[in-house]
Amino acid sequence: xxxxxxxxxxxxxxxxxxxxxxxxxxxxxxxxxxxxxxxxxxxxxxxxxxxxxxxxxxxxxxxxxxxxxxxxxxxxxxxxxxxxxxxxxxxxxxxxxxxxxxxxxxxxxxxxxxxxxxxxxxxxxxxxxxxxxxxxxxxxxxxxxxxxxxxxxxxxxxxxxxxxxxxxxxxxxxxxxxxxxxxxxxxxxxxxxxxxxxxxxxxxxxxxxxxxxxxxxxxxxxxxxxxxxxxxxxxxxxxxxxxxxxxxxxxxxxxxxxxxxxxxxxxxxxxxxxxxxxxxxxxxxxxxxxxxxxxxxxxxxxxxxxxxxxxxxxxxxxxxxxxxxxxxxxxxxxxxxxxxxxxxxxxxxxxxxxxxxxxxxxxxxxxxxxxxxxxxxxxxxxxxxxxxxxxxxxxxxxxxxxxxxxxxxxxxxxxxxxxxxxxxxxxxxxxxxxxxxxxxxxxxxxxxxxxxxxxxxxxxxxxxxxxxxxxxxxxxxxxxxxxxxxxxxxxxxxxxxxxxxxxxxxxxxxxxxxxxxxxxxxxxxxxxxxxxxxxxxxxxxxxxxxxxxxxxxxxxxxxxxxxxxxxxxxxxxxxxxxxxxxxxxxxxxxxxxxxxxxxxxxxxxxxxxxxxxxxxxxxxxxxxxxxxxxxxxxxxxxxxx
Numbered sequence: 001x002x003x004x005x006x007x008x009x010x011x012x013x014x015x016x017x018x019x020x021x022x023x024x025x026x027x028x029x030x031x032x033x034x035x036x037x038x039x040x041x042x043x044x045x046x047x048x049x050x051x052x053x054x055x056x057x058x059x060x061x062x063x064x065x066x067x068x069x070x071x072x073x074x075x076x077x078x079x080x081x082x083x084x085x086x087x088x089x090x091x092x093x094x095x096x097x098x099x100x101x102x103x104x105x106x107x108x109x110x111x112x113x114x115x116x117x118x119x120x121x122x123x124x125x126x127x128x129x130x131x132x133x134x135x136x137x138x139x140x141x142x143x144x145x146x147x148x149x150x151x152x153x154x155x156x157x158x159x160x161x162x163x164x165x166x167x168x169x170x171x172x173x174x175x176x177x178x179x180x181x182x183x184x185x186x187x188x189x190x191x192x193x194x195x196x197x198x199x200x201x202x203x204x205x206x207x208x209x210x211x212x213x214x215x216x217x218x219x220x221x222x223x224x225x226x227x228x229x230x231x232x233x234x235x236x237x238x239x240x241x242x243x244x245x246x247x248x249x250x251x252x253x254x255x256x257x258x259x260x261x262x263x264x265x266x267x268x269x270x271x272x273x274x275x276x277x278x279x280x281x282x283x284x285x286x287x288x289x290x291x292x293x294x295x296x297x298x299x300x301x302x303x304x305x306x307x308x309x310x311x312x313x314x315x316x317x318x319x320x321x322x323x324x325x326x327x328x329x330x331x332x333x334x335x336x337x338x339x340x341x342x343x344x345x346x347x348x349x350x351x352x353x354x355x356x357x358x359x360x361x362x363x364x365x366x367x368x369x370x371x372x373x374x375x376x377x378x379x380x381x382x383x384x385x386x387x388x389x390x391x392x393x394x395x396x397x398x399x400x401x402x403x404x405x406x407x408x409x410x411x412x413x414x415x416x417x418x419x420x421x422x423x424x425x426x427x428x429x430x431x432x433x434x435x436x437x438x439x440x441x442x443x444x445x446x447x448x449x450x451x452x453x454x455x456x457x458x459x460x461x462x463x464x465x466x467x468x469x470x471x472x473x474x475x476x477x478x479x480x481x482x483x484x485x486x487x488x489x490x491x492x493x494x495x496x497x498x499x500x501x502x503x504x505x506x507x508x509x510x511x512x513x514x515x516x517x518x519x520x521x522x523x524x525x526x527x528x529x530x531x532x533x534x535x536x537x538x539x540x541x542x543x544x545x546x547x548x549x550x551x552x553x554x555x556x557x558x559x560x561x562x563x564x565x566x567x568x569x570x571x572x573x574x575x576x577x578x579x580x581x582x583x584x585x586x587x588x589x590x591x592x593x594x595x596x597x598x599x600x601x602x603x604x605x606x607x608x609x610x611x612x613x614x615x616x617x618x619x620x621x622x623x624x625x626x627x628x629x630x631x632x633x634x635x636x637x638x639x640x641x
Contacts (some may be wrong), residue, residue, distance in 0.1 A: 008293050010299075013123070013135050015064045024303050027292035028137055029285055030066075030163045033174035033186045035141035038205040041239035045258075045278040046285075048130050049077070050100040050253050052107070053140075057152070060107045062121040062163070063138040067131040075128045082120055083108050084441055086610040088617070099124070106292065108522040115421060117143070117155055119162070132282045134289060136172070139163060142185045157189060165193045168296050170199040170232075170288050176237075177210040177218050201288070202234035203281060207268050208261070215267040222275055232288065233280045236268065255279075301629045305408070308622045311615050318463075318612040322439055329602045334469075338590060340460045340471070341582045346558050347452055348574040366452045367574065370445050374566035377441040381562050384433040386425065389551045392521045396543040400425075404542045418542065422550045423500055431497060431552060438490045438565050445573045447481050453581070463608055467601040471585065478581040479573070493564050502556045510552035515540075518548055551606035 012026050021028065033039045040051045040058065047067055052058050061081075077093030079102055093102055103122065111118045117140050139160050145153040171190045175181055183201075190200045202221075209220055220226040224233045236259040240249060250258070255278065262276045263269055274280060347366045388394040400434050403421045453475045461468040518540070538549065 007628050007631070008297070009066075009133060009135060009289070010068075011628040012293070013064065013125070015619050015625055020307070020622075024300065024307060026166075026300070027169045027170070027289060027296050028135055028163075028166045029172050029289055031136055031138045031161075031166060031172045031174065032042065032182060032189065032585075033141055033161050035143050037141065037145070037174050037176050037186075038239060039138060039141060039174045041236060042203055042205060042281070043136060044251060045237060045239050045254065046132070046134070047126060048125060048128065048135070048283050049096050050251075052100055052104050056144050057117065057140060057156075058348050059138055059140045060111050060116060060119045061140070062159070063103065063136065064121055064123045065138060066123065066125040066135045067133065068127045069123070069131055069133050070127050070129055072129065073127075075126070075130075077124070079103070079106060079127045080123045080126075081110060081231060083109060084112070086607070086614075088613075098125075098484060110417055112199070114151075117152065117159065119159055132286045134286050136285070137163060141188070157185075160189055161193065162184075164190065167199070167298075168197070168292060170292060172203060172206060173200060173205045175204045177204050181221060181226070197232070199229040199232070200230050201232045201284065202230050204234055204236040205239060206241075207236055207238055209266070210267075216426075219267065219271065222271060234275060235284060236262075236271065236276045237278045238262070239278070266617060273305065299628055301626060304622050304626050304629065306319055308619060310627070311619045312623065313618060315612065315615040318615065328394070333589065333602060336460055337585060339454060341585070343456050343460070344578050344581060347456060348449075348578040362585065364450060367570075369448055370570060373441055373444045373448075374570070377437055377566060378562035380437050381434065381558050384430060384437065385551065385554045386429045389425075389547060389554065392518055392547075393525070396545060396547055400543050400546055404546070415517070418546050418549060420501075420549060421546050422553060425546075425550050426500060426557070427498065430557070431494060432563055434565075435494055438494065441489065441565065442483065442569055442573070445569050446479060449577055450479055453479070453577070464602055470588070470601060475586050476587065477585055478577050482572045482576040482580060485576065486569055488574065489568045490565060493561075493568060497557060497561065500553065502553065506556055507552060510555050511548065514548050514551045514555070518544070564577070 012028070013027055015024060015225055031039050031043065035057065042055045043065060044051055047065055051063075075096055077099060079093060079099075080090040082086065083089050091102070093099060103124065106122050106200065110120050110122070112598060120364065130468065140156050149155075163169060163199075171194060173184075173185065173186050175184050181187060187202075191197070196199050204222055207218070217226065218236075220236045221228065222236045223229065237563070238261050240251075240254050244254060244257070258278060260266075268276065338486050349367060388396060398423060403424065404418070428621070441617075450504045457468060457471045457475060463472055
């Protein structure tokens with residue numbers, strides 16, 4: 001049995017020691033109970049070593065107790081943990097009597113005081129001829145209210161739930177015979193995550209302290225016929241009593257005392273042998289753990305494969321920044337800056353460049369996103385003409401007639417000079433809207449460019465906060481400079497629109513087009529009552545001539561503005577920003593009076609080295625565990641037992 005199961009159990013223990021119990025489905029036995037109910041006594045009886053005990057919260061960190069049986073040789077022990085600096089610490093234990101004090105010292109080192117509770121797991125491994133091949137995780141007891149730590153009850157319950165809520169975990173609930181089992185918080189927690197009791201084992205302790213008269217109720221419970229029933233049943237054990245502790249009775253002597261107790265007690269000697277005694281409990285737990293491991297090999301291997309892939313990808317990114325010498329750091333920085341420059345150019349690429357960007361895996365949707373804003377701008381420009389210009393059914397405003405009369409000279413009525421009136425309409429009703437739309441377009445493109453380039457900087461330099469800050473500052477400066485140039489350029493473009501101009505042939509063509517539209521409109525709305533007074537006649541009045549001429553000109557102006565303003569924005573905010581940004585970064589790092597301290601900038605983000613070290617160790621262990629699990633799968637005896 002040991003030859004078949006031990007490699008798998010060892011592998012699972014090592015995975016758990018790397019903190020992977022919450023990320024992988026690792027079968028284990030979790031020991032839970034209310035505060036000071038004798039959990040440690042049960043573990044002592046199973047393992048044969050003394051563990052911390054006393055009043056208040058004694059178990060303040062999850063303690064993984066891994067027992068490995070060996071046919072011959074001296075007792076050996078080892079304790080390992082992660083200290084408050086994130087460093088892995090491992091210490092050998094040469095004598096059984098040192099375990100208690102060693103665990104206390106490690107708990108104090110992790111929690112920092114005598115009242116705290118930590119989620120950091122301590123791993124205690126012992127090898128002896130007197131123990132079973134078994135792994136248990138002793139969890140802090142469910143603490144009662146404490147003035148020093150009012151939230152301690154909730155903290156301990158959440159810690160316990162983080163372990164026992166996993167379906168592959170066997171729950172070992174320790175309950176003294178002297179309490180009402182239905183009021184035990186540990187039982188309630190177990191029911192919360194295992195309502196059917198299919199993976200919960202109950203342990204009744206201190207049978208010698210049973211309240212007189214309640215012996216039959218206790219016997220019913222341990223026979224799984226009481227008010228609380230569990231699919232895996234109960235086991236009754238008798239551990240060291242307070243008196244035996246004071247008299248320093250050894251664990252080997254206690255085992256003999258327990259055996260005699262269940263042979264001679266007037267009430268509990270009648271219980272079947274397969275539900276009483278520490279040895280029975282150890283055998284039951286070993287069998288249950290073996291079945292859980294055998295049933296979960298396929299699932300565990302799949303989760304290992306998936307998690308290992310995630311870790312290797314993250315580790316690849318972390319190892320990319322691992323530089324030992326100053327020259328390595330400089331070379332690394334230059335390489336990262338080149339990568340950033342390539343990504344900036346790819347992100348701002350125009351359609352003819354996107355094939356190359358796609359080929360290098362750097363294509364971005366920034367250009368396409370900005371084109372969407374440009375399209376919206378063009379649509380809004382086309383709708384920016386005065387409503388009475390677009391809609392022939394609307395009357396021409398009175399001020400147009402007033403302007404016509406104001407500008408009348410000696411010419412005949414049909415030769416009224418209309419250009420100044422058209423110019424006034426363009427200046428007052430059209431160009432102000434265009435100015436606002438141009439500002440809107442620039443603001444939106446500037447926002448998208450800033451967000452995209454800052455995200456690129458985050459992805460490239462997230463490991464180095466100081467370098468990231470410098471690059472982001474350079475991004476902002478480059479964008480602000482190009483934005484100022486773009487605003488100046490747009491102001492000139494709009495100022496040019498104050499000089500009304502278009503090619504005569506194009507204007508004549510548009511005027512002919514809108515005149516035809518106007519005539520068709522009149523033909524379908526011939527009834528005079530349905531038309532404005534100025535439009536009732538088929539011969540255009542001065543006001544209608546102004547409407548038609550203005551519309552013809554604005555159709556051409558809108559097309560011109562819809563092209564020139566977006567071209568200016570894209571040129572400055574994409575091409576211009578990319579060129580300026582890369583040039584400025586090159587200037588910063590190329591040397592001269594503006595050169596920055598490269599080595600200072602390449603200080604890694606706090607915790608990054610610790611994360612790299614953890615991932616390296618965990619990934620190595622997962623690779624080894626996968627091999628062991630694959631070997632176990634091939635051993636059909638393990639799966640068919």
